[in-house]
Amino acid sequence: MVAKGLFTRANLDAALAAVCAEIGLDAAGARLLRFTNNAVFELATAPVVVRIVGSVALRHRVDKVVRVARWFAEHGVPAVRLVDGLTQPVLVGDYAATVWRTVPSSGPAPCPADLARLLRQVHGLCPPETLPAWDPLDDVRRRIGEAEGLDGDSLDFLRDRCDLVEGQLGQVEFPLARGFVHGDAHLGNLIPGPAGPVLCDFDSSCVGPPEWDLTPFAVGVRRFGESPSQYDELVRGYGFDVTQWAGFSVLREIRELKLITSVLPIMNSTPEVRPELLKRLRDFRSGNTSAQWTRYT
Numbered sequence: 326m327v328a329k330g331l332f333t334r335a336n337l338d339a340a341l342a343a344v345c346a347e348i349g350l351d352a353a354g355a356r357l358l359r360f361t362n363n364a365v366f367e368l369a370t371a372p373v374v375v376r377i378v379g380s381v382a383l384r385h386r387v388d389k390v391v392r393v394a395r396w397f398a399e400h401g402v403p404a405v406r407l408v409d410g411l412t413q414p415v416l417v418g419d420y421a422a423t424v425w426r427t428v429p430s431s432g433p434a435p436c437p438a439d440l441a442r443l444l445r446q447v448h449g450l451c452p453p454e455t456l457p458a459w460d461p462l463d464d465v466r467r468r469i470g471e472a473e474g475l476d477g478d479s480l481d482f483l484r485d486r487c488d489l490v491e492g493q494l495g496q497v498e499f500p501l502a503r504g505f506v507h508g509d510a511h512l513g514n515l516i517p518g519p520a521g522p523v524l525c526d527f528d529s530s531c532v533g534p535p536e537w538d539l540t541p542f543a544v545g546v547r548r549f550g551e552s553p554s555q556y557d558e559l560v561r562g563y564g565f566d567v568t569q570w571a572g573f574s575v576l577r578e579i580r581e582l583k584l585i586t587s588v589l590p591i592m593n594s595t596p597e598v599r600p601e602l603l604k605r606l607r608d609f610r611s612g613n614t615s616a617q618w619t620r621y622t
Contacts, residue, residue, distance in 0.1 A: 331419060332379055333594045337364045340377055340420040348411055348424060360595065361588055361621050362528065372427040373408060377420055380590045382467035386528050387414040387421045389457065393527040394423075396453050402446060404524040405516065428518045435515035435522035437542065437555045441562025443524055444510055448535045452505035459506060459533025461494075461579050462487050468586040473593035479606060483586065490578050497572040499534040501565065506531050510538040511545060513620075539567040540576045547577075548584070548618045581609055588621060 337360070338352075345352040345368070354369030364377040378384050391413045397404040407413055408424045415422045469483050507514075508529025515522040542559050545551040560566045567573050585605045588598040598621055608616040 331381070331594070332360075332364070332591045337377060340364075340417060340422075341366050341375055343417040344375055344377065344415050344420070344422045344424075347415055347417055348408075360591070361598075367427060374405075374425040374427055375422055376425065377422045380468065380471060381419065382471045382590070383464060383528070384421045386464075387423060389455075389530065390414070390423055390527045392453060392455055393530045397447075397524070397527075400450055402450075402524065403443065403518070403521060428516045428523055430517070431519045432517040432521060434517055435512050437512070437559035438562045439522045440510060440512060440515060440542070441559050443515070443522070444507065444535070444538050444563060447505050447507060447524075448538070450505055452532050456505070456530065456532050459508075459531045459537065461533075461537065462491055462582070464529070465579075465582050465586050468589045471590040472586075473590060474599070475589060475592065482610060483582070483606075486578075486582065490575065490582065493575045494579070497575050499536055499572065500570065501535045503532060503534055506533040506535060507538050508533075509541060511541040536565075536567050536570065536572065537576060539563065539565060540573070540580050543568050543573070544577055544580045544584075547615065548581070549620060550617055577614075581605075584618070585609055
């Protein structure tokens, strides 16, 4: 069970200070860039980003993140790079962190064609043997088990829906060859850099169906009002339209379960996410597949 308040801002600031002390850097003036699944801090005193895992139940993924980052570097994949010379991940008390080189903020904003190109590149690589098999509901169930401030009926609904969708997933036939999958492929996980966009966020990387990497953008059109023409650009660049495939409805529902549960472990300690989470859950339970959602900031 998560210690109460483990992921409050004050505790995360203390964790950042402890991580920086461990690796010989200064946390003074660091800026919190994002906090949903992870707390991502940019240091003011060095060109470094520190990423602290925001869930006890998902700490096990941090070793994989390090392996994927090093594998990307070995294969020349445009991706964020770990800071050299450190033992990673960095473990301090109840927290696990990874430490990255800052990507200089230059270059044009990433576009769907960039995402398509990078996905084609990584999908064409032979994945490392240590990478786990795709299990898209594992993190959903772990977050449900770590939930803060959600009533029992809602938690039971989410557990039952996971079981139902898992059964449906077992009947899906995937037309594309299995291989490396980023796991959370959308424009928000591309960072503009001086030599072009680079991939980030390898928490969900695995060996699985490439169709999964095309699902987030398609769901983004329906749920977050992203441009259909941009999705068409992704399809043209990649060469496959996941929305025209019979298995899409199952992957869409799994993606939405992830979008609903992503902040469950921090709902009390970060109460500003609560209204949006509850809205997503209401829409999902009512079967409203066209309601617009708002991204967490």
